[in-house]
Amino acid sequence: MKNIDGLELSPKKCEYIKFILEHGGTVHTTDISEHFGLDPSTVSKSVAGMSSTGLIEYVPYRGARLTKKGKEYAEFLMRRHGIIELMLSHYGLTAQEACAEASKLEGYVSKDVVDKICTSLGHPSAGVCGRIKHDTCCCCPED
Structure with missing residues (x-):
């Protein structure tokens, strides 16, 4: 988006x-x-x-x-959550802790930073809470 x-x-x-x-x-x-x-x-x-x-x-x-725009934005929000919780899990947080902490932090993390974290994690397709969709992502290579 x-x-x-x-x-x-x-x-x-x-x-x-x-x-x-x-x-x-x-x-x-x-x-x-x-x-x-x-x-x-x-x-x-x-x-x-x-x-x-x-x-x-x-x-x-x-x-x-x-709306269509809202659905795209919501999918970005879900992707942001997944990327942040996956990053946190790499630092020793349990799945539950990573999810809870991502929920606290995600509203303050810009798309640019999420894209950079995504790139550094190798564009993951699965996170702690499930699948990470990249439909709204411009940093990921196209399949």
């Missing part, structure tokens, strides 16, 4: 985007609020505001779904 640096959204909003991707289709804001333990009105307000980014379409009382 071009013209992103990976720092466009707050870490919490990135988590919302990944949650919507993982649950496919339209996700109700109550599902998001229950998953993250937040007040539904807080999530509704946040998701409504995110619709201006072009990453999601939000219809009050119906839910939110990713």
